[in-house]
Amino acid sequence: MVVSKKRKHERKTQIITAAACVFSKNGFSNTVMADIALEAGIGKGTIYEYFKSKEDLFFAVFEWFSLKIEKTASMDVSKLSGTASERLMVLNDSLMSSWFETKDMFTLVMEFWSASSSSSLRERFKNAFHNLYKEYRYFVSSLLQYGIDHNEFRSDIKIESVAAALVGTWDAIFLQAWFDESFDPITTSKDFLEVLLKGLANHE
Amino acid sequence: MVVSKKRKHERKTQIITAAACVFSKNGFSNTVMADIALEAGIGKGTIYEYFKSKEDLFFAVFEWFSLKIEKTASMDVSKLSGTASERLMVLNDSLMSSWFETKDMFTLVMEFWSASSSSSLRERFKNAFHNLYKEYRYFVSSLLQYGIDHNEFRSDIKIESVAAALVGTWDAIFLQAWFDESFDPITTSKDFLEVLLKGLANHE
Amino acid sequence: MVVSKKRKHERKTQIITAAACVFSKNGFSNTVMADIALEAGIGKGTIYEYFKSKEDLFFAVFEWFSLKIEKTASMDVSKLSGTASERLMVLNDSLMSSWFETKDMFTLVMEFWSASSSSSLRERFKNAFHNLYKEYRYFVSSLLQYGIDHNEFRSDIKIESVAAALVGTWDAIFLQAWFDESFDPITTSKDFLEVLLKGLANHE
Amino acid sequence: MVVSKKRKHERKTQIITAAACVFSKNGFSNTVMADIALEAGIGKGTIYEYFKSKEDLFFAVFEWFSLKIEKTASMDVSKLSGTASERLMVLNDSLMSSWFETKDMFTLVMEFWSASSSSSLRERFKNAFHNLYKEYRYFVSSLLQYGIDHNEFRSDIKIESVAAALVGTWDAIFLQAWFDESFDPITTSKDFLEVLLKGLANHE
DNA sequence: CATGAATGAGGCTTCATTCAT
DNA sequence: GATGAATGAAGCCTCATTCAT
Numbered sequence: 001m002v003v004s005k006k007r008k009h010e011r012k013t014q015i016i017t018a019a020a021c022v023f024s025k026n027g028f029s030n031t032v033m034a035d036i037a038l039e040a041g042i043g044k045g046t047i048y049e050y051f052k053s054k055e056d057l058f059f060a061v062f063e064w065f066s067l068k069i070e071k072t073a074s075m076d077v078s079k080l081s082g083t084a085s086e087r088l089m090v091l092n093d094s095l096m097s098s099w100f101e102t103k104d105m106f107t108l109v110m111e112f113w114s115a116s117s118s119s120s121l122r123e124r125f126k127n128a129f130h131n132l133y134k135e136y137r138y139f140v141s142s143l144l145q146y147g148i149d150h151n152e153f154r155s156d157i158k159i160e161s162v163a164a165a166l167v168g169t170w171d172a173i174f175l176q177a178w179f180d181e182s183f184d185p186i187t188t189s190k191d192f193l194e195v196l197l198k199g200l201a202n203h204e
Numbered sequence: 205m206v207v208s209k210k211r212k213h214e215r216k217t218q219i220i221t222a223a224a225c226v227f228s229k230n231g232f233s234n235t236v237m238a239d240i241a242l243e244a245g246i247g248k249g250t251i252y253e254y255f256k257s258k259e260d261l262f263f264a265v266f267e268w269f270s271l272k273i274e275k276t277a278s279m280d281v282s283k284l285s286g287t288a289s290e291r292l293m294v295l296n297d298s299l300m301s302s303w304f305e306t307k308d309m310f311t312l313v314m315e316f317w318s319a320s321s322s323s324s325l326r327e328r329f330k331n332a333f334h335n336l337y338k339e340y341r342y343f344v345s346s347l348l349q350y351g352i353d354h355n356e357f358r359s360d361i362k363i364e365s366v367a368a369a370l371v372g373t374w375d376a377i378f379l380q381a382w383f384d385e386s387f388d389p390i391t392t393s394k395d396f397l398e399v400l401l402k403g404l405a406n407h408e
Numbered sequence: 409m410v411v412s413k414k415r416k417h418e419r420k421t422q423i424i425t426a427a428a429c430v431f432s433k434n435g436f437s438n439t440v441m442a443d444i445a446l447e448a449g450i451g452k453g454t455i456y457e458y459f460k461s462k463e464d465l466f467f468a469v470f471e472w473f474s475l476k477i478e479k480t481a482s483m484d485v486s487k488l489s490g491t492a493s494e495r496l497m498v499l500n501d502s503l504m505s506s507w508f509e510t511k512d513m514f515t516l517v518m519e520f521w522s523a524s525s526s527s528s529l530r531e532r533f534k535n536a537f538h539n540l541y542k543e544y545r546y547f548v549s550s551l552l553q554y555g556i557d558h559n560e561f562r563s564d565i566k567i568e569s570v571a572a573a574l575v576g577t578w579d580a581i582f583l584q585a586w587f588d589e590s591f592d593p594i595t596t597s598k599d600f601l602e603v604l605l606k607g608l609a610n611h612e
Numbered sequence: 613m614v615v616s617k618k619r620k621h622e623r624k625t626q627i628i629t630a631a632a633c634v635f636s637k638n639g640f641s642n643t644v645m646a647d648i649a650l651e652a653g654i655g656k657g658t659i660y661e662y663f664k665s666k667e668d669l670f671f672a673v674f675e676w677f678s679l680k681i682e683k684t685a686s687m688d689v690s691k692l693s694g695t696a697s698e699r700l701m702v703l704n705d706s707l708m709s710s711w712f713e714t715k716d717m718f719t720l721v722m723e724f725w726s727a728s729s730s731s732s733l734r735e736r737f738k739n740a741f742h743n744l745y746k747e748y749r750y751f752v753s754s755l756l757q758y759g760i761d762h763n764e765f766r767s768d769i770k771i772e773s774v775a776a777a778l779v780g781t782w783d784a785i786f787l788q789a790w791f792d793e794s795f796d797p798i799t800t801s802k803d804f805l806e807v808l809l810k811g812l813a814n815h816e
Numbered sequence: 817c818a819t820g821a822a823t824g825a826g827g828c829t830t831c832a833t834t835c836a837t
Numbered sequence: 838g839a840t841g842a843a844t845g846a847a848g849c850c851t852c853a854t855t856c857a858t
Contacts, residue, residue: 022265
């Protein structure tokens with residue numbers, strides 16, 4: 001029974017992976033369940049043994065994707081040490097490279113955004129994104145606070161705002177990289193962070 | 205004849221406006237042509253007198269929207285004066301408030317992003333966005349250069365990178381505002397810009 | 409008023425000619441009223457001032473076409489003289505060349521056949537064709553009778569059958585010419601008629 | 613698996629038969645896919661599991677029909693024996709009666725002709741007909757050659773022309789029978805062939 | 817468990833026809 | 838008379854979902 005459970009979980013992941021691939025290639029609406037089944041190497045009907053509907057599967061892909069990103073990011077972050085600036089730099093590099101690996105999956109993110117604006121999953125997606133961003137902002141906020149506490153950053157900065165904007169910048173840099181092949185997100189983000197850190201620095 | 209031309213143009217705009225409304229509410233795929241016709245108060249077939257297909261209409265909405273945003277922004281920007289910092293501040297405020305006005309249309313932007321990742325319009329959208337971002341980045345770059353030229357900003361900043369990131373930040377702030385009702389994009393952007401300007405400042 | 413009537417008739421012919429052209433190119437169903445109007449150089453709505461419907465126009469084209477064929481054929485036939493065999497030969501040549509001229513309009517004939525098998529005009533077309541064939545058969549029958557009366561043809565031939573078959577052969581030869589560019593209807597029909605005439609000949 | 617293949621083939625035939633019925637009744641353009649599904653006793657969508665489009669199905673009907681005619685004819689023809697004249701007579705009877713059986717399907721032939729003149733299937737149909745006629749002409753040519761070789765027919769006849777015309781005559785006789793209920797294709801063709809054979813006969 | 821044949825609701829699009837100008 | 842903008846009925850086709858095997 002435990003084995004069966006495991007089997008089931010594996011099969012589920014197999015479908016999700018296949019779905020992620022097809023969704024990212026064609027978008028949600030242009031994706032056909034048959035294609036997902038084909039990609040997963042299973043029968044069309046089998047998908048419905050594991051997911052109630054196309055939308056359900058899509059949301060499962062979203063959850064799988066968030067987790068994946070988070071895991072990659074947090075893995076590196078655990079190694080954070082040094083000054084707040086150094087930590088931010090490492091975080092920046094970590095995010096950039098981790099997203100870079102899943103670059104071809106960035107279209108998925110856009111699909112998720114789109115799904116949260118229309119689609120009947122709107123609320124589920126909106127909430128999930130809301131929480132995701134909150135988490136990221138909270139994490140960056142902590143780093144900023146750490147900098148203030150250690151007299152590294154000025155104490156008059158608006159932590160929340162800077163955190164929110166910074167988190168957003170990372171997203172947006174990827175967005176532009178998506179639209180422009182020649183755009184280099186790693187350099188851009190590094191250069192930008194340097195300036196920002198100067199602005200944060202405490203010159204008593 | 206001139207009258208007829210004008211009529212045609214008016215009718216076209218009428219359809220685009222209606223389409224924008226419905227697309228932003230339901231997304232591209234979930235939008236039904238009949239709904240657009242209903243919203244525009246015309247017959248279904250009439251749309252096809254003005255647009256070759258649903259996708260064509262969607263792209264027309266995109267163009268109309270871009271133009272609209274641009275117009276609103278450029279209007280304020282023309283009044284720019286003062287130091288580079290002041291100008292950036294004004295630009296920030298202008299963008300924030302202009303986008304704020306079309307806040308309920310922000311979902312459209314997400315749809316456009318999504319369309320540029322899947323859909324058969326992929327290339328058209330990608331190109332258009334590419335150019336749009338290029339333009340914005342170029343404009344911000346000019347302001348930064350202006351600051352450097354006037355010894356207001358440090359000369360060692362990477363103009364391109366900062367411009368790109370800043371433009372992105374504005375997008376991203378709106379994205380977060382979309383996911384979080386309580387998120388205040390105006391304050392956030394202002395606070396953030398303040399820090400950034402400190403980072404740019406030249407303290408010889 | 410008389411002038412007006414004439415105008416009306418001219419306009420009607422203009423439309424019919426244009427319609428014949430478009431129908432023969434695209435077939436009835438694939439023809440769009442707008443194309444006919446374009447070909448005729450008039451407005452779409454104008455057609456309806458002269459013809460009640462698309463089907464009506466189509467039937468008018470049929471009548472115009474029949475008349476045209478008939479006129480061309482009968483013109484030459486009036487010059488018939490000599491033996492019955494000679495007359496049949498002349499008729500054969502006349503038909504072949506007259507149809508040859510309207511070769512690119514042969515597709516129209518196929519459309520007419522098709523229309524008489526389906527379409528709501530079925531009965532009208534069937535009747536018209538019925539009469540057309542009857543007429544042709546009757547004319548050929550007369551020639552055959554003439555040959556018998558002059559002891560040129562055997563008296564035991566079944567006039568009706570031979571006439572019907574011969575009339576059909578002419579049609580069918582054009583049909584094959586339509587399907588096969590390299591098929592030469594003139595030679596074929598001549599060769600064939602020669603054999604047939606030998607079969608008809610009276611060798612007391 | 614073999615069973616499944618068989619099932620699929622049966623279902624395909626079932627659809628083709630139903631389609632043939634509806635197409636012959638209403639013509640290609642006036643036929644609605646839903647009617648075919650109804651006639652076949654299946655769902656609308658099922659047709660598309662077996663045929664890519666309406667046009668594809670139509671062509672499949674054509675192929676099915678050609679084969680059917682050919683099969684019926686060739687069955688009788690295999691029994692050919694006796695003089696060339698006798699063989700031609702038998703062939704004539706065989707064709708007449710076999711087509712007679714499918715008389716109510718003759719409208720299909722007209723639709724096929726029409727389809728080869730317009731419609732996007734033009735080329736496919738034209739080619740198919742071209743080959744079909746070629747085959748028939750070739751077969752009749754062989755019979756004529758046989759007659760010449762056995763001194764039964766005159767050696768100066770133009771085999772190709774006579775064969776082409778004769779094949780066409782059979783078609784055309786059916787055409788007239790279609791337009792005229794009182795027209796008897798069997799008698800007509802017999803009477804006509806008798807005359808023709810006299811013309812072919814060798815009276816050294 | 818897995819499958820894939822069957823389905824029918826639903827969407828995009830076409831186009832003959834009308835009618836106000 | 839002539840026009841062409843407007844229309845909505847109707848048709849082809851797609852595809853998520855089901856269910857018998």
